[in-house]
Amino acid sequence: MDPTPFIGLSAILFTIGCIGVLVRRNAIVIFMCVELMLNASNLALVTFARVHGNLDGQVAAFFVMVVAAAEVVVGLAIIMTIFRTRRSASVDDASLLKY
Amino acid sequence: MFPWLTAALLLPILGAVVVALLPSPSGDQPRTDLPQKVALGFSLLTLLLVAVIGVGFDVGGERYQFTETYTWIESFGAHYALGVDGIGLTLVILTAILTPVVILASWRDGDNGRWGVNSFFAWMLALEGLAIGVFAAMDVFLFYVLFEATLIPIYFLIGGFGGARRSYAAVKFLLFSLLGGLLMLASVVGLYVVSASSEGGPTYLLTELAPITASIDTVTGRWLFLGFFIAFAIKAPMFPVHTWLPDVAQESTPGTSVLLVSILDKIGTFGMLRFCLGLFPEASQWATPVVLVLAVASVLYGGLVAIGQKSIPRLIAYTSVSHFGFIVMGIFVLNSYGQIGSTLYMFNHGLSTAALFLVTGFLINRRGSQLIGDFGGVEKVAPVLAGTFLVAGLSSLSLPGLSPFISEFLVLVGTFTHNWWYAVFAVLGIVLAALYILLTYQRTMTGPTVEAVRGMRDLNLREVGALAPLLLLIVVLGFFPKPLTAIIDPAVGHTLEQVGVSDPQPDVPAPTAAEEEINQ
Amino acid sequence: MTSSSASLFPRLAEEGGHAVPVIHQVPADGVFALLWVIIALPALGAAIILLGGGNRTKGFAHLLGCATVLGSFAISLVSFFALLGRDETDRSVGQFLWTWVDAGSFRADMALLYDPLSALFLLLITGVGSLIHLYSIGYMEHDERRARFFGYLNLFVAAMLMLVLSDNYLGVFLGWEGVGLASYLLIGFWQHKPSAAVAAKKAFVVNRVGDIGMALGTMLVFATFGTVAFAPVSEVAGEAPTATMTALGLLFLLAACGKSAQVPLQSWLLDAMEGPTPVSALIHAATMVTAGVYLVVRSNFIYDYTEVAQTAVVVVGTVTLLWGAIIGCAKDDIKKALAGSTMSQIGYMMLAAGLGPYGYAFAIFHLLTHGFFKANMFLGAGSVMHAMNDDVDMRHYGALQKAVPVTFLTFAMGYLAIIGFPGFSGFWSKDKIIEASFGESTLVGLCALVGAGITAFYMTRVMLMTFFGQKRWEEGVHPHESPKIMTVPLIVLAALSVLGGLLLFGDFVTDWLTPAVGAVAHHELAFAPWVFSLIVTVVVAVGVTIAWLTVGRNEVPRTAPQNVSFVTRAARADLYGDALNEELLMRPGDRFVTGLVGFDDKGVDGVVNGTGTAFAGMSGTFRKLQTGYVRSYALSVLSGAVLVVVALLAVNLT
């Protein structure tokens, strides 16, 4: 199997994830887009593992998943906390970090 | 061998830690003045230690004595290296003398600060330790680190204790100093590059660096020189980078002003003497005309602007600008009279400005105003205060018989033998000095006693105790400066040797045999 | 020396007749070992009184003050006779105390030089000083700060002794400024009076201007000769270039102008009369103001090699002698009239000193006699003021000769001495100076002669207004003679005023001073000396007569008439010296300083604060970028990432 389409798909998914982060306002959806980006990179890692013929890429993908899991746990907890105090899941409402 | 200088550096810092950890006095308890007493104790111990160093200094011996060298950061060539020559020793002694005096004089000044009394005195001690370190540093990198480190205590001393606009003053001071420090950092990095490309690998050790930089490429040398010089000129301060000093003097407590002007600012002139001249002899000679013009400008400008001041501390600050002009002038005329005079001037200016700041501080504290116009006829109600003010003022205007005269005269002699034009202009400074001191004395101390000062108390025992050592030293050194000139003379000789200049010879040398004959 | 045929003043030195003396010091032994005590005694007295504080020393300060000066006088006297007993060549005694400044090859010692010149000064300072100290006990009796007064007086004496005893220029400078300080403190002694405080400051500052000359002169001496001591300089002075010598001479002249109140630095002396009268007598008549003359005479080895500077000294002296005399004519304040006279008399001394070997000795001689009679007259004026409740306006005096007989008689002795009444001390000394100045130049001689006439006029005026005529006393003033402690010094000084001329007996003074200043040279004059004496006496008589005609015969108005001639107005205003200073120096100076302060605040500091403001404005603009929206931050992060990737690509593609 030619690996190039896999890589291309990975790039496209990653880009879509990026744009999603930028345009969506619901924090949870943004989070999903981040997950999409992580997954896209995982796809690339797995593909490269096959290209290079060793499992290091897969191990890296595995670590990405673990980290993603941890991140999701904490991130969602944060979203919950914010939602609890502000009654909103929109990231634009949390704009205190400004001049 | 016992690390005397490290001990002198660490003892005050230890004192600072101890004072900081003391229980801070709360409002309802009777005042024990414990922080003050402990701080005074530590500063006196340091003075004792420094006195031992001074006694142990061998005038005819090595240039640098009490040296300690340990490798610090090998890849930079940085060392923890301390050691003093006559110039450094003079300033270490000055620091050790002034700190207890300031602590004694500022007994109550820490009460109304942003932080507690403890921190006020702790910062003072910390400053003393760091200043001693700066004057004793034998490694450029160590010097730079300590040079910048002194900003921390003085920043908190200015910003925490004093007048209403102290924050403005503190930040202004800090920004000026950091700007200078940045330029110096660039030069310090440059020195690394220079020394790393030499045979022995990177080194910041002064004794190893000097031979390397002596043969440095001219253009590089001049750039590196400029980095150091501008930093020191800001610190000194010289016209036109002096404007932070009046603001700081106006806002900070008298004690802080003394520590700043009498000790910290000397780092600037000390640095010029040791680093600018010691490391960049060619560039120093190249810069001499410009520096001398700036120095003369400082002398006259500081004096003139001082005459126009309405606030006493600002006035003293401008007089210091004038005096620092003299010091820088003496350093850059590149002969032994000028440089001995300058080193002596640093010491004497420390004493006389300290006395002036402290006595006017007492005066201002009593009246609650800094403005000259708010005083009048103080002599009548507080003669001792007026008398000490006059003596301090006279020492500031370099009256013969008081120690600053000798230094100022030597600087002028040095300038005259270098190029008499500079001397002719600079000597006008002595008239300006008479004007700004005596005008102030006339306006504050003489004339009919104004209502607001009618109930003014004279100096109390503590205040007299703080001023007496200063005035005594001023008078004694005015007639017998030998103890200082003896240790300064060889150090200046070494410096001039590094620069590669020697004193000009008189046109018509007079025989000295006749003198020697009677002198026996 | 290069000859200058264009010079108005032919030099004897060119003809080889005059040898500039070289100072050869011999070690101090015998009584001379005590030289340092002469200075130390009053210094110690000052230290005890001033550091001890007014209250603690109140009981004994005046006694201590007198005792120290009397002690110094005793030693001076013994030393004088010891010196008298020595060979003429051994009369320069040096005493090394300690090395004062030692920096590189610069060296100045605390060392004393006792030679005939300083010996005379010592006698004058300690002798007249002792008398004035005694007088002050009475004069200052009711002043609560009398102890401090004596402390200051002792300080002055110590500094003045340092000035005349030091063997080098730096030591002279020490004494020079020391007397300036004492003068400052004493002029401003009644400093609750703003006028006194201002006068004190003015005196110090004007003196500082002169000190520029002293400082630069000392530096030039060092730069030229490598030493600042008199003896070695005097040895090689002849080898130095004339230009250097001229510069030195002018610089020291500047110094002398400041200290001796010579034009153009004369303005402080009249104001200095704000001080207590004994101060005026001691400092501003007898001793300190003559320091300038001392400096010029002491530096004879410099002036002898420079005609330009000598000419300058002569010009300054001549101008001042007339200037002071004219001012003296118009003043109604008795002390100011005397101050004008002092200025004028010092002008004579300066003139004499500027004549070089023709005049050095006479300058000193006149200095001594002037010290006697002027101190006498000032103290007499003080006694009169004492009687008149401290009123100084002569228009409120009159007919006092009965009320204060002793004062009157002693004052009269001084009067006769100063106008040069034949036989009195002033006659001898002034006559010699006029004679010598005629030898130099007819113009200068005529000026000196006219000065003598004016002197006679204004002194007679003072005399008449004070002691003769009608009573014009203020209400409730009951003149009374001063106590013994004040009159005895007056009597002694009066005696000296009369007998001071004896010093010239057998040319004693000139011979005595020869080792220090060289032998006196004499001009070939058109007339015999007695003819000059006669002319001077006639001129003096004319002056006295005019005074009698204008003041003595007429009623003296109690307030000064305002519709007077321009000359009188100018003289009352000190010949506009102060106005000139104010217009030329103070006002522009003030404006300059104000401008400079503004420049410092707005210009130099403005740049600093402006930079700060600019950065604050910039950050105010840039901070708008921080919207707080996570997504715009994310966008910028992504843009950064794009840039990085593009950069990487760009690098890889090329």
Next chain:
Amino acid sequence: MVLFWMLAPVMVLAALGLLFVRKAVHAALLLAVVMVCLAIMYAMQDAPFLFAVQVIVYTGAILMLFLFVLMLVGVDASDSVIETIKGQRLAAAVVGLLFGVVLVVGVAQVTITTVTGLDVANKDGNVQGLAQLLFSKYVFAFEATSALLITAAVGAMVLAHRERLTPKRTQADIAAERMRDYVAHGKPLGPLPSPGVFARHNAVDTPALLPDGTPAETSVSRVLTARGTIRSAPDLADDIDELTRGMRADGEVRPGAPGEAAAPAENDDVNPKEK
């Protein structure tokens, strides 16, 4: 490869859907589609372990977490269409596409000549091969991830934990408060009255009748009141009237008809909130 070309468009479409759907729940479901497809691609590329992990961890655990949170936040929460930051969408699209283009161009630069394949690496089995690596070469990273996971778990607990701002109410406190309420407002001490139980109609949606014949509105759940699925006492009274009318055919009417009794229903008993 066929499978890839079948899946790829689906994935891209689903991912694009992520950008455009309004409701977060739909987004989550679309993400699930992408993830499952990815899992299949892992399987295609000789990564069976990752396939399993992707399905179990991502699709199973992480997505479920998302859904849980969505449930807590509110299922119906949806984005408004209006963009609040000016130009954000355009800029995002431009920069994002630029990024994509650059990425693709970058990838296109690399020509992958040979694909080694994982046959050798996987000869002992994929899981074993991964385990070999994880516990030898990457053991430190592996241990670090364990610490990370623990930290994350603790962190999530701390974040989700609601800080107790007031001391916990004990039973005694509750009882005391009830007594106070009773004294102050006359609230009943005991439990709320149970809904009406009638011979004919026994349901939670009908208020009980008080002894004076008025309905006790507190006896019905507030939720039912809010939904409006409550039968009011007058309705019931009509029923009863009908019944009684039928029962008393002789026309004898009972005094105190419930219709009139319902009038003074508004009294202190009524929960002020509902008032």
